[in-house]
Amino acid sequence: MVAMWRPPERFQSPAFIKRALYSESCRDEEGNPFNVVVWREWPGLSTTSYTLEDGTPVQYEDECVFRIVTTGKLLTRCD
Template sequence: MPTELYREPCEDSDGNRYTVIVWRLYPGLSSTSYTLDTGALVTYVDARTFEIDRTGVMITRLDCL
């Protein structure tokens, strides 16, 4: 059962806000997955950026702006 590790506040280029949830897939392993708080899948791009899978919208961590 996945465990929520933390949440990242993010924003797209139009100023829309999102919350990315970082999940640990299996206890004791370092593998993670990412979703929005709506349940939409998100792909980690780099230390600053995620891509929303279904829409292709790029979002940036707010602490990195």
């Protein structure tokens, strides 16, 4: 009997798709409504990322303010 040799397969990490935790209703300076989605980057870690509903990246500034990365527009979630 002849054994066939095959190179070991490359290690592949388990596939994980970002998970939306919740969304925040916000408004810009002109009063236009936006929804900021809060994403979990990896299970078990407290790392989060933020985007608008259309996928535009958003940066967390403080507990009341987000900044749209591409435009610099500020979004407020606190009244």
